[in-house]
Amino acid sequence: xxxxxxxxxxxxxxxxxxxxxxxxxxxxxxxxxxxxxxxxxxxxxxxxxxxxxxxxxxxxxxxxxxxxxxxxxxxxxxxxxxxxxxxxxxxxxxxxxxxxxxxxxxxxxxxxxxxxxxxxxxxxxxxxx
Numbered sequence: 642x643x644x645x646x647x648x649x650x651x652x653x654x655x656x657x658x659x660x661x662x663x664x665x666x667x668x669x670x671x672x673x674x675x676x677x678x679x680x681x682x683x684x685x686x687x688x689x690x691x692x693x694x695x696x697x698x699x700x701x702x703x704x705x706x707x708x709x710x711x712x713x714x715x716x717x718x719x720x721x722x723x724x725x726x727x728x729x730x731x732x733x734x735x736x737x738x739x740x741x742x743x744x745x746x747x748x749x750x751x752x753x754x755x756x757x758x759x760x761x762x763x764x765x766x767x768x769x770x
Contacts, residue, residue, distance in 0.1 A: 682761040683769025684713050691758065692716055695733050695748045696723075717766050724762040727755050 682688060692700075692710050700706030709715045716723065726732045727750055735749040750758075761767070 681764045681767060682757050683767045684716065684761065685769035687757050687769075688716065688761050689713075691750070691754050695750060695754075698748070699733075713768050720762045720766050724759050727758055730755075 696706070696710045698704070700708060700710035702709055702711075708719060710719065710723075723732075730750075733748040733750065735747065737744055737747075
């Protein structure tokens with residue numbers, strides 16, 4: 642009995658589907674809205690604020706960071722490395738783990754900031770204005 646119900650359901654669906662197709666209707670959904678342009682981050686607008694807030698305290702001449710991240714050229718030279726070590730959460734160094742309260746001068750990066758750096762590198766490291 643169940644097999645017969647399934648067979649009848651399949652036959653009905655193919656008849657109805659075929660009839661609808663003759664009138665220009667199909668089962669697939671067509672979305673005519675253009676795809677959204679993916680926003681490309683730039684150094685000037687998106688990356689510089691992150692770098693200056695979280696990295697430059699150490700990564701500047703005369704400080705503990707092994708190389709400078711003060712200028713666009715500095716960051717661009719090290720961009721692949723910066724993307725890699727920030728995505729691995731090795732930099733900026735921040736020993737306290739996630740908790741219910743905020744620390745003063747927390748230099749850790751949010752997931753959005755890490756994703757922004759990676760997207761900027763993937764986009765070819767545009768400078769922006």
